Amino acid sequence: MARRKRRGGGTGPLLLVLAALVLAVGAWYWLRQRPVVAPQGAPTAQPSTAVSAERVDARNEGRAITLVGAVRVVHPARDAEIGVGADAVVLVREVRMLQWQEHCAGTNCSYALEWSARPVDAHAFRDPKGHANATPFPFSSQRFAAGELRLGAFAVDAELAAAGAALQPHAVAVASLAPNLAATFRDCEGALCTGDPAHPASGDLRVDYRVAAAGPRTLNGIQRGNRLAAH
Numbered sequence: 001m002a003r004r005k006r007r008g009g010g011t012g013p014l015l016l017v018l019a020a021l022v023l024a025v026g027a028w029y030w031l032r033q034r035p036v037v038a039p040q041g042a043p044t045a046q047p048s049t050a051v052s053a054e055r056v057d058a059r060n061e062g063r064a065i066t067l068v069g070a071v072r073v074v075h076p077a078r079d080a081e082i083g084v085g086a087d088a089v090v091l092v093r094e095v096r097m098l099q100w101q102e103h104c105a106g107t108n109c110s111y112a113l114e115w116s117a118r119p120v121d122a123h124a125f126r127d128p129k130g131h132a133n134a135t136p137f138p139f140s141s142q143r144f145a146a147g148e149l150r151l152g153a154f155a156v157d158a159e160l161a162a163a164g165a166a167l168q169p170h171a172v173a174v175a176s177l178a179p180n181l182a183a184t185f186r187d188c189e190g191a192l193c194t195g196d197p198a199h200p201a202s203g204d205l206r207v208d209y210r211v212a213a214a215g216p217r218t219l220n221g222i223q224r225g226n227r228l229a230a231h
Contacts (some may be wrong), residue, residue, distance in 0.1 A: 048220050053152025060223045067151050067221075067228060071161050071214045075147025079209075081139065082192075083178050086170050088211035090162045091144040098204045100131040113202055117141060134203035151219065155227040160219060163230075167210040 048064040051057060077091035078084070084091070096115040102125045103110050111131050119135040122128050145158035171190035174182045185192040188206060195204035221228040 053154055056153050056223075056226045061225070063223055064220065064231065065223050065228070067154060067156075067217075067219050069151050069217070071149055071151050071156060071217050071219075073146050073148075073214050074150055077144045077146045077158075077211070079142070079144050082181060082207070084172050084176070084209060086209070086211045088170070088213055089146055089149060089158055089165065090212045091170065092167060092210045092212075093139070093142050093144070094208045094210065095137055095139045095141045096206045096208075097134065097137055098200050098202055098206075099133040100125070100202060102126065102131070113200075115206060132202075138205070139207065149214070151217065151228065153226065154223075156219065157221070157227070157229050160221055160228065160230045161214075161217060162212040165212040167212055170209040170211040172209055 048066045049060065050066045050068070051060060053067045053069045071089065073087050073089070076085045076087045077089070078086075079091060079093050082093070084093075094117065096117050097119070098113050099116045099120040100111050100122055101114045101116070101120060103112070104126065109126050111125070111127070119137060120133050121135075122131050122133040125131055145162075149156040149158055149161055151161075169190065172192060174185050174187050174192065177185065177192075185194060185207070186197050187193075188197045191209075192207040193200070193204065195201055200206075219228060221230055223229075
């Protein structure tokens, strides 16, 4: 007796292929509709819009904006510890002390007095006798921001205005200091020195100042009220 031919034997694989195709199309559509999320910790870049600095537009609140104009100083940067101020975006105080430095080549070491921005531990010298260094520094190197800066109608963060600006020497004189500090320092070619500037000795200080000047800027930041803040 002849066997009856089975029908539909090839429909199984075809159904599997169709199901896989439907799943692939669905996954593609889902990925297209899914919002792009930046990696955790990575800032999301915002396109910056150039706006007029003459007035604050509340519609730009929280947006990245670009301002072009002259930054002016309302409240100058000031080093209250020594009493030095500057009509600048930032004022930088650089302190160095004349200290013994050790230079060794193999077993031979030499010693010389050099200006250093950091304390040098003479106790670690191979021959510390006669090469003592005064520590700690009575003053440290610091950076002082202006109290208030304006660009048109906007207040501007000092570090934002100082970004990329070259620091320039800022000359100071003993005559501008308070009497107690004037008695401590000497004029030293635009800087402040202790001891005899012509014959400095170990432990003498030299304090130099530099500034980031105000003036024309193109600044990119975030509008926060009437302030341009850093991103």
